[in-house]
Amino acid sequence: MTEHLTFGTLRIAFDDRVLRPREWTTAQSTWAADLLGTVPAGPVLELCAGAGHIGLLAVVGSGRRLVCVDASEAACEFARANARAAGVADSVEVRHSRLEEALARDELFPLVIADPPWVPAADTGRFPEDPLTAIDGGGDGLDIARACLAVIAGHLLPGGSALLQLGTAAQATALAAESPLSGGDLTVVEVREHERGVLVRIDRVSAG
Numbered sequence: 001m002t003e004h005l006t007f008g009t010l011r012i013a014f015d016d017r018v019l020r021p022r023e024w025t026t027a028q029s030t031w032a033a034d035l036l037g038t039v040p041a042g043p044v045l046e047l048c049a050g051a052g053h054i055g056l057l058a059v060v061g062s063g064r065r066l067v068c069v070d071a072s073e074a075a076c077e078f079a080r081a082n083a084r085a086a087g088v089a090d091s092v093e094v095r096h097s098r099l100e101e102a103l104a105r106d107e108l109f110p111l112v113i114a115d116p117p118w119v120p121a122a123d124t125g126r127f128p129e130d131p132l133t134a135i136d137g138g139g140d141g142l143d144i145a146r147a148c149l150a151v152i153a154g155h156l157l158p159g160g161s162a163l164l165q166l167g168t169a170a171q172a173t174a175l176a177a178e179s180p181l182s183g184g185d186l187t188v189v190e191v192r193e194h195e196r197g198v199l200v201r202i203d204r205v206s207a208g
């Protein structure tokens, strides 16, 4: 059965095939909206978009295009419906695809929002109400986050930023020690800790 809730200024539809929108994640939208004031021109990419609410709330009123990617067909249908309800359907493209295969080689984005599953596989039983594919991040919880980082490394414009959601500051520290965040031109510039998760800002240094 379709439910609705208020997410920031938006009315969001979802059902039990997708993750129930979490109120605290409006913080990811707000931070992304702030960054839109300074990053280069171009469309926003949202990986693991689910019902699309985080990306939609970030771009609404900005005039930016939004490309939402999710492997769940149900999530993509809700993202399209939620874009229509927000009045931005013409500027939102929803791609039903695994994120590893969703983009053409030459697509570049000034801002990437990513909300991968981050629960370690052994702990997913603690969240029986959540769809497994929305929360299962593999052995250490970081499998899909690593895939998001590979997309960010390949598709973030110089001078651009990515906002990656993880479960804990320890996960952020672990990822920061790995390629492509260690030793390349992507840098973790800030980690914001919230009660139910963390947000990691990753920047690509400007060219020249």
Ligand SMILES: C[S@@+](CC[C@H](N)C(=O)[O-])C[C@H]1O[C@@H](n2cnc3c(N)ncnc32)[C@H](O)[C@@H]1O
Residues within 6 Å of the ligand: 018, 019, 020, 021, 022, 025, 047, 048, 049, 050, 051, 052, 054, 069, 070, 071, 072, 075, 097, 098, 099, 100, 115, 116, 117, 118, 133, 134, 135, 144, 147
């Ligand atoms: C933690 S949920 C986040 C959904 C939404 N952003 C929210 O706040 O409710 C993770 C999402 O990632 C999607 N997902 C998992 N693995 C994926 C992959 N390899 N490619 C694309 N989407 C994936 C799931 O279908 C799910 O919608």
